Amino acid sequence: MHIPDGYIPLEQAAVYWIIAILFIARSIKWARKDLNENMIPLFGVLAAGMFVLQTINIAANLLIPVPMLTGVSWHVVGATLAAIIFASPWAAVLLITLVLAVQSLFGDGGITAMGANILNMGIIAGFIGYYSYIGLSKLSIKRPIAIFTGAWLSMILPAIALAFELWFAGTFPLKQGALLMGTFQGVAGIGEGLITVIVFGAIIKARPDIVEEDAPQKVSTIKVAAAGIVALFGLAIAAPFLTSSNPDGLGQTANVVLKHEINSAITPLFSSYSIPGMGEMGKVAAIVIGFAAIIAVWFVAAKILKKGST
Amino acid sequence: MHMSITEFERETYRKSPIHRIDGRIKILMTLAIIVYAVALPRMDSLDLIKLGLLEIYLIILMMFARLEFSYLAMRFAIALPFGLGIAAFQPFVRQPFIQDFTILYTLPLGIEVSREGALFGVIIFAKFLVCISAVILLSSTIPMSELVSSARRLGLPKELALLFTMMVRYLFVFWNMLGRIRTAQKTRCFEIWNKNVPRKWTLEQIGYTISSLFVRSYEQGERTYQSMLCRGYNADAHVYVGRKKITAPDIFIFTLTIAIIAAAQVRVV
Amino acid sequence: MNIIETRELTHVYRGKITALDGVNFTAKPGERISIIGANGAGKSTLFKHFNGILKPTSGDVLIKGESISSKNILDVRRTVGVVFQDPDDQIFAPTVKQDVAFGPMNLGLSPGEIEKRVRESLETVRLTGFEERAPHHLSTGEKKKVAIAGILAMRPEVLVLDEPTAGLDPGGAMRLIKLINEMNRYLGITIITATHEVDIVPLLSDRVCIMSKGKIIGDGTPLEMFSSPELIKKTHLRLPIVARLMEMLQEAGVPVGVKFTLEEARDELLRVVK
């Protein structure tokens, strides 16, 4: 599930990064307001736990070196678990960001691609998992089933998003990708669902003092409905591509639109990697400028947050 | 396959010219190399020369960092499979941005291997290799705690820094707990395929294992956190990062890296 | 004034298990106190209240006359240093040196001073040479020593030790006892210890409190406490070996008094023999 560096072009990676940064900034606000000091160890342990469980998976990967599976290896994602325990999808965004950061140090998932990874496994998975769980709970469905479904959906939908991202990047055909990763994550999602149910149950039982059991009832129905609409809207856009016999043709049409939207803003700077009239040096300069731009976004985000904290 | 997290951390405490470089410089260097590698055009065989040059530079830095060969081999062995999958697929795929394909072989079932696809696969793998090398170099020469404080100096928000530090700390707790539980089970003859016991019971035990792993790690983590508080720790005290001067060698290595990137770009046309 | 005082301190774990049940305990500056009692009597729970790790279910804990609150908690923890029973609860840094330096760092000491304290503490527990080892990969006794060094380096006014000698080899245990007594004699540090090794109680304390089922049911000098057989029996304790031997001789008709330390016993026996 983790996209490595080099598999999506820089300008697309930058777009994902910008989305991710916006969400991370908001999740830090959440931490500042709602993560009390007693919960810090739990947060740390959950993050560490996600990482260690995935490391075991690294070991399994080396034992069964099936090349096809290694790029899309099975991972315990844990976004749903974090969101449910901390009663906020923002917790999932924050937690997954930390996990991905440490993982990238081990070479699992890229640095430039981290934005996309955060988008899939933190943002999409966290929100889908959490609101599915809340929605189902509101329909008075048994808790384990609600959790399981949330966790399962939080595995499969990011897989579809991933297929789209790789398709945009030109590294993988859409339909095969969606089928392959969807199936894979659909199966892995069963494991994810079970683990989420088990761990949540254990934590509730051992430490009823730290997890609010009736949290689902407190979330407003409007929010859940809104989340549902956003998700359906997303699927509605995705569906024609997935069902079309010629998604690439559709892609070309979409590309025309996208070119005007996103690419037109970014392409001149990044895509040809040159500044007119400067020859080869121009390319270097373009890269330096692009690099500086990302750092600038980083700084601005940090500054904004700093202002809020004092 | 035993690369414990402690061992990984141990390597970062070596003494070498590379270990001594300021953390901020190392982070920026790594980012520069990765961003450059990723930014190279998708289909250009010259890429391979540029990437090769960068890889050689990184290997030289690793040698200066006095990292053990067996350790590096292990790190690469862990990291490489992640990238191999998709790259290995490329020769069979019709990339949408390539116009003409030269078919090299046709396999049964009508699967075709194209030269362009193969070239693209090699290029993304080379990019990936360079990025991984950069990340391995960084993470082998800077302790996690310093990585965090350097990132703090580069503007990482303090909440992220705090949570990141806690997470790294609990990695050890969790890892330890995993080992303990496995020992406990082994000592008492637990075996997943044991035919003496009902399947249901075994499955239950696996469930208990996962839950006790989390609950006990959490409680151990909580106790450790409390004992940190007992020793005068508080979240704000930690987040304070002193100023640190960038020295001449730091500037030198940074300039050298940028120069090498520029040279790769300008000389290799 | 009492440096530590608990008033009707009660602690109930998760609404079910009453570990402390109205404990009134006081320690004056410079005292040496041992707390003994059966497994599960509540010793460790009591100690975790001394520096505010646990919050009372009811009752109050006062340090230097002030009730523990979020305002003075940092001061409390600077005043009272607790070495927990399980060293794994206490050590966490990647190297022994960093672990011992952690407390002094947080006290904001100068790097030179930190360096000095770390060196001294490690020397005291004889772990010089272990600076760069990972504390989680040490033997049990070595871990215990790291935990003790970490608290010693902070130089607290009250040193609270939960089973300090468990897992230490006899040489290490004797050295620790000597050190603790020196810290008490020369620096006036108050010492509170919980231990099951009754033989070291007379060496470590002028006052003994006996706990049973969450209550303090006895408080006095070692002589007083060890001379009430019912109390001892009831709390799963036993006499120190030396005292037991003297008692056995008494029973056999030898006119000796009950002594607690080796030296006293020798002198008493020599008196009888000659």
Add this chain to the structure above:
Amino acid sequence: MNIIETRELTHVYRGKITALDGVNFTAKPGERISIIGANGAGKSTLFKHFNGILKPTSGDVLIKGESISSKNILDVRRTVGVVFQDPDDQIFAPTVKQDVAFGPMNLGLSPGEIEKRVRESLETVRLTGFEERAPHHLSTGEKKKVAIAGILAMRPEVLVLDEPTAGLDPGGAMRLIKLINEMNRYLGITIITATHEVDIVPLLSDRVCIMSKGKIIGDGTPLEMFSSPELIKKTHLRLPIVARLMEMLQEAGVPVGVKFTLEEARDELLRVVK
């Protein structure tokens, strides 16, 4: 035949720390052996080889004459029951009862038999009434008792105990010692113990091995081992208190022999006094 034998057993932790250095150790069925030595001597490391938890860096471990391999590992663990030093390494189930039942369950015993063994083991360590408690929410001593009960319930042929009495109250410790000796006398179970409490060594063993820096440097009866002052000094040990008192009397000119247990010492002293 030896029930446990190690041949030139060497263990190096992560390529750096030599914890065992050519250990040759043998235990015959029915023996009672104590292994003593300073912190970090390698006792726990040695014990972890007895049931194949660690793999030798070089050398060999033989159980009933057979080298440990993946084929016989389950048999080995059925034969040799190890109680680890740290009870946290041993307990993991959600309740005390499930934890103690875990071993018997894996042995494939009938539910009735399991029930019986669990009840008996918990009675032995006096934890009746704790069945439904969570083992990780117990006091240190109580955890230790759960760990011991978990191994007792498996009825191994060899019982290996790493610091069994550390953290137990004196009453519990005495009961455990009595139980161990009974298991040895009536069931012929081989007992191997590591301990720092030298006072219990004479009660628990007929043979003492002294370890130092990963080697066994002394092997003999308690009397032989405790009569070589250099060996004792070098390994941070001390004499049992009773023996030390007798020695002190000897030095003061009283004509007594060095004894190790209370009863022997009393009789010796009575002889002199009369």
